[in-house]
Amino acid sequence: MKKPRKKLLYFFYYAAAVILAIFAIGPLIWMVDTSFKTNSEVLSYPPSWGTINALPSRTLTADIIKTRAGQNANPSTLSLEALLGSLSTTQTTTLASPNTLAIHVLGASGYRGTGTMPRRGILSIKLLDENGNFASYSTSFSTPEFNLAVAKISSVSTLTNNVKGIISSLSQYTSDPQEYILNFYDDFMYGNNPVFSRIDFISNLLGVKGLSKFQDEITPFKKGIGPLSAVELNELAGILQNALEAQSMDKIEIEKYLNDIKIYIEFNDFYQSQKNHKLSGPIKLAFIPNSNQLKVIDGQSIVKSAYTSGDQIYITFKNVSFVWFLNDSVSLTAHYNFWEVLENFFDNYVSAWNSAPFGIYYFNSIFVAVATTFLNIIFDVMMAFAFSKLNFPGRDKIFIAVIATMMIPYQVLLVADYLIIHSFGWINTYYALIIPWSATAFVVFLMRQSFNSIPNDLYDAAKIDGASSWRFLWTIAVPLSMPVIITGALLTFLGSWNSFLWVLIMTDTTNMRTLPVGLQNFIINSGAIFNQLMAAATFTMIPVVIAFMFFQKYFVSGFFRSGIK
Numbered sequence: 001m002k003k004p005r006k007k008l009l010y011f012f013y014y015a016a017a018v019i020l021a022i023f024a025i026g027p028l029i030w031m032v033d034t035s036f037k038t039n040s041e042v043l044s045y046p047p048s049w050g051t052i053n054a055l056p057s058r059t060l061t062a063d064i065i066k067t068r069a070g071q072n073a074n075p076s077t078l079s080l081e082a083l084l085g086s087l088s089t090t091q092t093t094t095l096a097s098p099n100t101l102a103i104h105v106l107g108a109s110g111y112r113g114t115g116t117m118p119r120r121g122i123l124s125i126k127l128l129d130e131n132g133n134f135a136s137y138s139t140s141f142s143t144p145e146f147n148l149a150v151a152k153i154s155s156v157s158t159l160t161n162n163v164k165g166i167i168s169s170l171s172q173y174t175s176d177p178q179e180y181i182l183n184f185y186d187d188f189m190y191g192n193n194p195v196f197s198r199i200d201f202i203s204n205l206l207g208v209k210g211l212s213k214f215q216d217e218i219t220p221f222k223k224g225i226g227p228l229s230a231v232e233l234n235e236l237a238g239i240l241q242n243a244l245e246a247q248s249m250d251k252i253e254i255e256k257y258l259n260d261i262k263i264y265i266e267f268n269d270f271y272q273s274q275k276n277h278k279l280s281g282p283i284k285l286a287f288i289p290n291s292n293q294l295k296v297i298d299g300q301s302i303v304k305s306a307y308t309s310g311d312q313i314y315i316t317f318k319n320v321s322f323v324w325f326l327n328d329s330v331s332l333t334a335h336y337n338f339w340e341v342l343e344n345f346f347d348n349y350v351s352a353w354n355s356a357p358f359g360i361y362y363f364n365s366i367f368v369a370v371a372t373t374f375l376n377i378i379f380d381v382m383m384a385f386a387f388s389k390l391n392f393p394g395r396d397k398i399f400i401a402v403i404a405t406m407m408i409p410y411q412v413l414l415v416a417d418y419l420i421i422h423s424f425g426w427i428n429t430y431y432a433l434i435i436p437w438s439a440t441a442f443v444v445f446l447m448r449q450s451f452n453s454i455p456n457d458l459y460d461a462a463k464i465d466g467a468s469s470w471r472f473l474w475t476i477a478v479p480l481s482m483p484v485i486i487t488g489a490l491l492t493f494l495g496s497w498n499s500f501l502w503v504l505i506m507t508d509t510t511n512m513r514t515l516p517v518g519l520q521n522f523i524i525n526s527g528a529i530f531n532q533l534m535a536a537a538t539f540t541m542i543p544v545v546i547a548f549m550f551f552q553k554y555f556v557s558g559f560f561r562s563g564i565k
């Protein structure tokens with residue numbers, strides 16, 4: 001009976017140890033995992049482990065920018081070559097030429113938040129029609145058919161006032177069919193206040209008295225994203241036609257909305273009929289290092305050039321206007337080779353490192369921590385040996401006074417310490433960061449406990465053999481107490497490495513600050529870029545983790561030998 005109970009007890013011990021380990025190590029693992037993620041992955045919910053940065057390909061959410069105004073690039077983000085290449089000789093008021101298609105990259109598919117444009121690899125861009133097939137475009141535009149389509153929609157008089165005004169304003173573009181098409185779809189579908197805005201148009205229909213009987217059929221069209229599609233407009237046209245045939249009271253108002261839909265369908269049919277060529281596959285573009293230009297790998301014979309600006313991709317076609325892709329969607333996939341996957345994986349670390357002078361912070365932290373540790377060990381070893389083996393007046397009282405300093409938080413003495421350091425002229429110097437911490441009461445106590453464990457008979461025998469106290473200390477006492485000394489060195493190194501408030505008060509220039517203060521400045525400057533914050537925090541703690549891994553056994557045995565429970 002005892003053995004099963006003992007096994008059960010061990011089981012609970014191990015389970016408790018595993019749970020405690022998860023709580024202790026879990027946040028650290030999550031920090032490291034977050035440091036490799038994209039910003040959109042960090043913001044996604046529910047959170048997940050791993051990152052798409054480790055994948056050889058990723059699908060990106062992207063939209064075709066439907067309006068000319070939306071295609072305007074920011075000149076400050078363009079190179080001179082891209083700026084000059086994107087200027088149109090016939091339209092100097094905008095950066096986007098009639099032959100340039102703009103695609104807005106929103107981020108990794110399946111994650112919310114704006115993602116960063118990939119800066120390496122090969123982009124595979126699929127332009128798709130509403131049926132999911134490769135998009136079609138026009139190379140030989142029929143002017144007579146265009147004039148006939150314009151004449152048909154211009155001859156309709158029974159329209160809502162809004163559409164009447166739009167048709168009237170479009171008449172100025174009848175000599176430029178492509179501009180007419182662009183402004184037509186801008187006004188009806190993709191502009192700031194389009195006619196077929198889903199909620200506005202349906203709300204206006206529901207306000208027509210004669211349509212009260214058809215409310216249940218019309219209301220569902222409010223659900224959805226974006227403007228009403230051509231399929232939905234055809235369905236609405238059927239409902240309105242039925243309303244007219246039902247002898248509704250407000251036939252004229254219903255007819256106006258029906259005609260609004262009919263002229264759009266009429267012109268959209270003409271627009272689709274002009275597309276006489278079809279893409280046979282995706283457009284493939286490769287990033288050029290240190291440039292916003294893209295190399296055309298497969299342009300389906302119509303792509304002239306391409307470049308990026310911010311989170312947008314600009315594709316310039318050969319004698320093909322971007323207006324033929326207004327009603328299409330885009331599928332975007334980025335492909336990477338092995339080395340590019342590695343660059344993606346460690347991209348946050350590179351970005352974080354380049355965002356702040358971490359090289360200076362690292363040097364300062366290492367130099368200050370090593371110098372402080374070296375001086376600490378020298379002085380603390382001598383003090384601990386004196387308190388343990390030497391006899392002098394007031395020894396125990398002095399030791400108690402040294403230990404008593406541990407009871408006073410050093411923050412209480414910051415003002416006085418600052419005034420002293422300032423009077424020495426040590427502000428913004430290594431003296432201020434090293435000298436005040438060249439001896440530590442706790443390490444003295446730790447080492448004294450170890451020296452106390454060395455028999456006094458051994459010390460007396462060494463003295464009889466002619467060894468001085470100095471020689472006994474460095475040739476016998478120190479080697480015997482090496483685990484405790486290494487423990488004290490580790491504690492001193494960690495304390496110096498993680499010191500924040502002291503460095504913050506004693507320095508006010510970047511070239512003298514250490515990693516904790518530098519990381520705090522980075523957090524303030526970078527705002528909510530959590531993946532870079534986690535990357536910076538990770539490479540800040542790497543030296544400490546490495547040091548602990550190498551000296552772990554000394555660290556543990558030092559506490560046992562010191563007599564600390």
